[in-house]
Amino acid sequence: MTRTNRLEGFGFIAPLLVLMVVAFNAPIVYMLGLAFWEKGRGFTLEHYEGLAEAPVYLRVLGNTMRIALIATIANVLIGYPLAHWMRGLGRRGRMIALAMVVLPFWVSILVRTYAWIVVLGNGGLVNRALQWSGLTDAPVSFLYNELGVTIGMANVLLPFLVLPLFAAMIRIDDRLLQAAASLGAPPRTIFWKVYFPLTLPALAAGALLVFILCLGFYVTPAILGGGRVPMISNLLDTLINQIPRWEQASAISTILLIVTLAIFAAYRRLDRKASA
Amino acid sequence: MKRRTFVGAAAALPAVGLLSGTARAQVKEIRMIESGGKSGDSIEVGYIEPFTKKTGIKVIRESPNSLGKLRALVESGQTSTVLMELGSGTLVQARNLKLIEPIDWAAVNPAPMFPEARNEYGFGYQYFSTIMAWRAGAKAPKNWAEFFDTKAFPGKRCLPDFPHYSLPFAVMATGVPADKLFPLDVDAGFKKLNEIKKDIAVWWKAGAQPPQLMKDNEVQYVICWSGRVVGDPAFGCNFEGGMADLSYFSIVKGSKPEDRAAAYKLMYEMSLPANQAKAATVVSYTGPSPELDALLPKDKLSEFPSSKQNKAVQWFQNAEWWAANGEAVNKKWEAFKLGL
Amino acid sequence: MTREAIGGSPWTRRALAAMGIFGLVFLTVPLVIVIPMSFSSARALTFPPPSLSLRWYETFFGDPRWMEAMWTSAFVAAISSVAALILGGLAAYGLRRGTFRGRDWAEGNFMAPLIVPTIIVAIALYLALAKVGLLGSLLGLVVAHTLLNVPLVMMVLGVAIREFDQRIEQVAWSLGASWGYTMRKVVLPNLAPSVFAAWIFAFIGSFDEVIVTSFIAGKYETVPKKMFNELILEVNPTITAVATLLIAFTVLALAAVAFVLGRAGKLKETGV
Numbered sequence: 001m002t003r004t005n006r007l008e009g010f011g012f013i014a015p016l017l018v019l020m021v022v023a024f025n026a027p028i029v030y031m032l033g034l035a036f037w038e039k040g041r042g043f044t045l046e047h048y049e050g051l052a053e054a055p056v057y058l059r060v061l062g063n064t065m066r067i068a069l070i071a072t073i074a075n076v077l078i079g080y081p082l083a084h085w086m087r088g089l090g091r092r093g094r095m096i097a098l099a100m101v102v103l104p105f106w107v108s109i110l111v112r113t114y115a116w117i118v119v120l121g122n123g124g125l126v127n128r129a130l131q132w133s134g135l136t137d138a139p140v141s142f143l144y145n146e147l148g149v150t151i152g153m154a155n156v157l158l159p160f161l162v163l164p165l166f167a168a169m170i171r172i173d174d175r176l177l178q179a180a181a182s183l184g185a186p187p188r189t190i191f192w193k194v195y196f197p198l199t200l201p202a203l204a205a206g207a208l209l210v211f212i213l214c215l216g217f218y219v220t221p222a223i224l225g226g227g228r229v230p231m232i233s234n235l236l237d238t239l240i241n242q243i244p245r246w247e248q249a250s251a252i253s254t255i256l257l258i259v260t261l262a263i264f265a266a267y268r269r270l271d272r273k274a275s276a
Numbered sequence: 277m278k279r280r281t282f283v284g285a286a287a288a289l290p291a292v293g294l295l296s297g298t299a300r301a302q303v304k305e306i307r308m309i310e311s312g313g314k315s316g317d318s319i320e321v322g323y324i325e326p327f328t329k330k331t332g333i334k335v336i337r338e339s340p341n342s343l344g345k346l347r348a349l350v351e352s353g354q355t356s357t358v359l360m361e362l363g364s365g366t367l368v369q370a371r372n373l374k375l376i377e378p379i380d381w382a383a384v385n386p387a388p389m390f391p392e393a394r395n396e397y398g399f400g401y402q403y404f405s406t407i408m409a410w411r412a413g414a415k416a417p418k419n420w421a422e423f424f425d426t427k428a429f430p431g432k433r434c435l436p437d438f439p440h441y442s443l444p445f446a447v448m449a450t451g452v453p454a455d456k457l458f459p460l461d462v463d464a465g466f467k468k469l470n471e472i473k474k475d476i477a478v479w480w481k482a483g484a485q486p487p488q489l490m491k492d493n494e495v496q497y498v499i500c501w502s503g504r505v506v507g508d509p510a511f512g513c514n515f516e517g518g519m520a521d522l523s524y525f526s527i528v529k530g531s532k533p534e535d536r537a538a539a540y541k542l543m544y545e546m547s548l549p550a551n552q553a554k555a556a557t558v559v560s561y562t563g564p565s566p567e568l569d570a571l572l573p574k575d576k577l578s579e580f581p582s583s584k585q586n587k588a589v590q591w592f593q594n595a596e597w598w599a600a601n602g603e604a605v606n607k608k609w610e611a612f613k614l615g616l
Numbered sequence: 617m618t619r620e621a622i623g624g625s626p627w628t629r630r631a632l633a634a635m636g637i638f639g640l641v642f643l644t645v646p647l648v649i650v651i652p653m654s655f656s657s658a659r660a661l662t663f664p665p666p667s668l669s670l671r672w673y674e675t676f677f678g679d680p681r682w683m684e685a686m687w688t689s690a691f692v693a694a695i696s697s698v699a700a701l702i703l704g705g706l707a708a709y710g711l712r713r714g715t716f717r718g719r720d721w722a723e724g725n726f727m728a729p730l731i732v733p734t735i736i737v738a739i740a741l742y743l744a745l746a747k748v749g750l751l752g753s754l755l756g757l758v759v760a761h762t763l764l765n766v767p768l769v770m771m772v773l774g775v776a777i778r779e780f781d782q783r784i785e786q787v788a789w790s791l792g793a794s795w796g797y798t799m800r801k802v803v804l805p806n807l808a809p810s811v812f813a814a815w816i817f818a819f820i821g822s823f824d825e826v827i828v829t830s831f832i833a834g835k836y837e838t839v840p841k842k843m844f845n846e847l848i849l850e851v852n853p854t855i856t857a858v859a860t861l862l863i864a865f866t867v868l869a870l871a872a873v874a875f876v877l878g879r880a881g882k883l884k885e886t887g888v
Contacts, residue, residue: 009714013722016703016766020725024763027740028732056611063614078639085636088623099870100640105817106866107647108824110843111859115646118653122494125649143494144478158643167775177622187624216733218827223847227437227479228616235610236735241344243369243603246739253736260731264724307835312845338752338835340845345831348739352746482847 032257035250047251057235057252064232065259067146067221068214071153075210078154079161080203086162087169098166101159109156113223116152117143144226152220157213161206168202201273208267212260232256303534305334306542308359308525309346312339313483314503314559315402315523322555322563323401327545333538343369350375350529358535359525359542365440367398367524368599376526377536384540386547390582392592393564398524401546404561405502405581405590406441407518409486409511414496420517423497424449424468426475431496433472434486437479439609440598441519442469445499448517454591462605466612473616487511503560506579520581520590522564556580647863654856672857682854685837689823692754692838696761697818703762704769704818705811711770712777713785723770730767737764738831745832752834760828765818772817776810812873816866823862 038044051057086097104112119125120142127139142148172195180190218233225231232252239249310316316337324335338357343366349357362370370376378396386394393400408423410416414431417423424446426433435442443465444457450464469476477495480486486500490511498505502518505511525543527536545551552563553571562568562582569583577583581590598605623629654672656665676682704726711723729737741760742751750756780803788798804811826840833841839862843855 009710010716012710012714013707013726016707016726017722019703019759020728020763020766023741023744023759024729024737025725027744028728028736030743031736031740054607056607056614059614060610078635078642081632081635082639085632085639088629088632097636097640100644103863103867104643104647105820106863107650108840108843108855108859108862110824110826110840110847111650111855112646114847114855115649115653118649119645121492123492141477155642155646158639162639164775174622181622187622187628190622191624212731216731218734219844222481226477227481228613230610230613233733233735236733238606240735240739241342242366243606244344244347245603246344246347249736253733257732261724264727264731268720268723336835340830344739345742348742348746352743352751354746354749354751356752484847 031246032250032254034247035254038247047247050248051251051255057248058255060230060235061232061252061256063230064215067149067153067229067231068211070146071150071157071214072207072211074150074154075158075161076203076207079158079165079206080199082158083162083166083169086166101162101166104155105159109219110223112156113152113220116148116155116224120148120151143224144228146225146229148224148226149221149229149231152224153214153217156220157210160213161203161210164206164209165199165202169199172198201270205267205270208263208270212263212267215256215260303333303538305336306359306535306538307336307338307357308361309338309341309357310359310361310525311341311523315561318555318558318561319401321558322551322553323542323545326548326551327542330545331538331541333541335542346370346375346528347373353530355530355532355535357528358531358539360528362398362524362526364521364524364593364595365598365602367395367526368595369602370526371397372599375529377529377531379527379543380536380540383537384543384547386544387549388566389547389564390566393522395524398526399543399546400522400524400564401543402523402555402561402563403520403580403582404523405515405518405520405586406436406499407502407505407513407515408445409490409498409500409505409513411490411493411496412510412512414512416512416514417497418514418516420445420448421451423499424472426472429497431475432477432494433475434478434480434489434495434498434500435469435476436499437481439605440593440602442499443605444519444593445517454517457591458594458597460594460597460601462601462608466608469612470615476616479613502579502581506560507576515578515581515586516589518581518586518590519593520587521593650856651860651863653853654860656853656856659853672853673861675854676857676861679854681837682839682842682858685839685842688754688836689839692757692761693819693822696758696765696822697815699758699762700765700769700818701811701815704766705773705814707766708770708773708777712774713782726770727767729764734827738828741828742831751832752836754836756832757829757836757838760832761822761825764825764828765821768817768821769814772810772814773807776807780806816870820866 035047036043036045038046082101086094086101089097107115117124121127122139122141122143124142126142127136130136130140142151177190177194180194181187185193216233217231218237221229221231222234222237225234236249236252239245239252310319316339320337324337328334341361343362346360346362349360360370360376362376367376376397379399381394384399386399390400393403408417408420410431415429417425417429422429443460443462446465446468447457447461448454449468450461452461452464478485478489480489480498480500483501483504486495486498487504487508487510489495490498502513502515505513525539525546527539531539546563547565549563549565549567549571552565552568556562556568556572560576560579560581562572562580564582569577572580572583578585580586623632652665655668655670657667657669657671658665707722707726711719741756745751745753745756745760750759784802784806785798788802789795793802823838824840825838826844829838829841830844839858843858846852846855
């Protein structure tokens with residue numbers, strides 16, 4: 001197959017591209033454009049200046065990124081061992097585990113989030129178990145704080161990390177590891193010097209994806225945060241629905257979008273490396 | 277000859293126009309956006325049913341409502357939705373943003389109404405109150421100073437995640453009487469909230485949260501909407517110092533004249549005390565008729581926001597002040613929550 | 617020279633198993649909670665349920681509004697998931713196999729609905745649909761859901777197409793097969809499990825979409841919109857019954873597909 005045709009394959013993406021541009025790009029650009037426009041006065045940067053003067057909205061954005069980072073790390077700490085363990089299972093074990101990873105998708109995110117209230121509440125399962133076993137004597141606050149939001153988000157987004165990571169891990173040939181062993185390397189070295197570097201691109205790509213999804217999350221922080229965990233989506237909801245200062249919302253969204261796109265570009269590069 | 281037929285034809289045109297005009301003005305249905313839930317059901321039962329029976333016009337309800345939706349409706353130039361439910365603060369904002377039209381009260385010709393419900397831009401169809409409530413068995417506070425006293429009244433609080441519902445009560449707790457509340461001493465309010473902030477377990481955004489949290493014993497004291505807690509033996513509540521407020525229906529800007537006429541007829545139905553009494557059986561909020569008290573069940577009078585006894589101890593929300601200062605206060609509110 | 621040499625001491629392996637099992641438990645806790653709660657007789661969301669009853673299923677099936685929401689959701693999900701699958705699948709194929717310029721830009725654009733905050737998408741679509749008079753219409757909902765689920769489809773199919781050895785296609789072409797034939801007889805059968813997975817993700821994604829739908833659905837109620845409104849207005853275990861029914865439906869669908877594919881021996885070939 002010669003590769004000189006610069007338009008080769010364009011026809012495949014054309015229908016989706018048309019739909020996207022008309023039904024998505026145009027409206028979004030209009031919304032974001034509001035940040036640069038003042039009715040009657042034309043192009044202006046005063047909405048961004050307003051953000052800089054009263055930086056509380058930017059602080060919420062920073063808060064969101066911090067929480068997203070913590071949730072992503074939690075995902076990695078739980079997800080990597082899970083995927084690695086799944087790799088070591090037999091065919092049947094892998095299928096069952098895979099089903100258990102994927103099945104939560106079928107439960108509505110609203111219901112999943114409310115289930116965590118039942119589990120983590122003051123009178124919930126975890127607290128009851130802790131008190132019954134004598135580990136604590138007063139209920140521990142798992143809910144309506146950052147801890148609850150982190151747990152909830154980690155729970156919802158874990159499959160997004162585990163699935164591609166697992167796919168990358170099973171592509172690592174066992175014979176590679178056996179070769180290293182036969183050369184005298186101890187298991188720890190095999191893992192950290194051979195196995196882990198091979199999984200790193202997929203891990204990084206998955207982590208970035210989870211991070212991006214955390215940034216835009218609305219439902220779980222709204223329900224599990226109890227109003228005490230200010231995140232950017234909930235702030236945007238207030239600015240759009242309650243106040244309504246669409247211009248400010250657009251300015252914040254544009255900043256958020258630029259940050260996210262930069263991270264997404266990094267994700268794409270790592271994703272390509274992972275599949276090489 | 278040609279000229280006469282032409283003139284004759286030209287003379288006939290307005291007549292045809294008049295005929296087709298009335299034919300066009302035959303409205304079959306109108307659309308409203310309301311807040312949903314039991315409130316929406318009460319509108320259906322109390323007002324839409326008699327309206328449709330009298331006029332044959334259907335009312336299509338849509339929910340939820342928000343100022344954002346109203347702004348999008350008007351900016352996109354649509355004309356299909358004529359009625360929008362708005363809170364008192366959002367009514368003023370919508371008016372300032374020129375998103376709603378003034379009401380032609382002569383055309384509505386309502387039955388007698390409380391004056392505050394007869395707004396230039398909105399029909400106040402529903403009184404609701406924001407009051408203090410507690411889990412049955414907890415020590416009952418008598419006023420706001422006691423409610424905000426976590427030493428004498430220990431327990432977790434759940435407050436509205438809306439400055440216009442929380443700050444005024446905090447300011448009252450510092451000793452300011454209701455008639456001197458506005459202009460609001462916002463800093464005093466934040467100071468009070470900061471004093472007890474580690475005891476505020478949840479800031480609620482959904483009206484269903486406070487009663488649920490009390491039932492789960494996550495919190496013991498809440499500030500919430502009266503309809504959620506009155507008449508329920510699991511809770512105690514107190515209208516003392518509570519904030520009475522109205523929900524309004526407004527006409528969306530750019531509505532068609534025939535839709536507007538139909539909407540006015542619906543508003544007329546909303547002014548009749550008999551209909552309001554029916555609506556009050558679905559949800560414990562009251563309509564704006566002064567004669568409503570007589571029609572409500574006597575033993576339940578204490579549950580209704582605008583019954584004489586409750587009106588006496590409450591104060592009314594100051595929508596104008598919030599419309600002017602809301603955005604600045606909201607910034608302080610976000611900063612306050614970041615420090616939680 | 618196998619497990620010990622590579623996997624480390626039995627303690628390391630046991631610790632790994634513990635972490636793995638913890639991960640699975642963590643993931644499935646909501647499932648385990650929700651299903652019994654749907655059979656609870658209590659009015660509030662309590663666990664464990666005080667006693668068993670089918671009242672929430674009765675409430676669900678007996679309420680015409682829930683049934684209508686179910687019908688609307690199923691309709692929109694079915695059409696939008698197929699549309700997302702076709703459009704997204706073609707696009708994924710074009711992106712992987714094509715050589716035209718600006719592929720990265722196109723791909724970024726297609727992923728955008730996942731990245732832009734949903735509330736912004738909601739308002740943008742509200743304005744756009746209102747301008748063309750599609751606000752509160754089923755067509756508008758289908759278009760919105762298609763756009764929102766295309767990124768998921770493209771992610772799943774993108775990986776599958778990349779894994780699929782292009783040389784197999786090239787062999788088919790060099791043997792004289794037309795594009796259509798190659799697609800139908802060579803590519804699609806091999807990608808079948810991924811295609812099905814992508815479709816399921818799109819279907820569930822549409823069924824679960826709440827924020828944009830709350831804005832643009834008008835008088836139409838979908839299952840998640842009704843759930844969200846109920847949770848906002850009145851917490852009610854009917855939603856657990858709905859969730860359980862959805863789980864049951866998809867498990868049955870998956871089992872049916874696995875049975876059919878297993879018979880055809882396809883599962884072995886995917887190497888899971």
